[in-house]
Amino acid sequence: MTDMHATTILLVRRNGRVAMAGDGQVTFGQNMIIKQTARKVRCFDDGVVLAGFAGATADALTLFELFEEKLKHFRGNLLRAAVEMMREWRKDKYLRKLEAMLLLADIEHLLVLSGNGDVIEPDGDVAAIGSGGAYALAAARALLAHSGLEAEEIVREAMHIAADICVYTNHHLTVEVLNMDVEKTGLNA
Numbered sequence: 001m002t003d004m005h006a007t008t009i010l011l012v013r014r015n016g017r018v019a020m021a022g023d024g025q026v027t028f029g030q031n032m033i034i035k036q037t038a039r040k041v042r043c044f045d046d047g048v049v050l051a052g053f054a055g056a057t058a059d060a061l062t063l064f065e066l067f068e069e070k071l072k073h074f075r076g077n078l079l080r081a082a083v084e085m086m087r088e089w090r091k092d093k094y095l096r097k098l099e100a101m102l103l104l105a106d107i108e109h110l111l112v113l114s115g116n117g118d119v120i121e122p123d124g125d126v127a128a129i130g131s132g133g134a135y136a137l138a139a140a141r142a143l144l145a146h147s148g149l150e151a152e153e154i155v156r157e158a159m160h161i162a163a164d165i166c167v168y169t170n171h172h173l174t175v176e177v178l179n180m181d182v183e184k185t186g187l188n189a
Helices: 057-072 078-091 133-146 149-167
Strands: 008-014 016-025 025-028 032-035 041-044 049-056 100-105 109-113 127-131 173-181 182-189
Touching: 008 149, 016 100, 016 149, 025 100, 025 133, 032 100, 041 057, 041 127, 041 133, 041 173, 049 127, 057 078, 057 100, 057 133, 078 100, 078 109, 100 127, 109 127, 127 133, 133 149, 149 173
Parallel strands: none
Antiparallel strands: 008 016, 008 127, 016 173, 025 032, 041 049, 049 100, 100 109, 173 182
């Protein structure tokens, strides 16, 4: 049976705000769209942490559960929760077979977690994962450098650019925003 996969998740930090967007497309194999309105971006820890996934849906949801457990255990410490989650992900015989990537953020940190055991804090204020990630990343970097748009405006525009290019990305977006005062604002487009 063919895995469900492919997506684009983008994260941008600007002016004390962090915005994460994910498209809604779920593909089956390489040639069939089976869902257009999936929600691949979530808030955790009462809106203090954002998380998005790319990869096999069931695998990613399993990792979300594990991440949420670690985040609660380490009282909202994103870095510690991510490192400990990754340690368990790589050691456990079942978990290490999961095929997904996570993009995590709080107001201070942007993290990329891969199935290879990587916990990466990328340089700069933008990160992306998934099949359209490179397109969204390039668009967001250009918008950060050459516009005065706010974080959520940048993720929306960059995701629409990615959706115009990547066949595994659509225009149905879920956008979540963190403010410096850690007030959660959920925006759906």
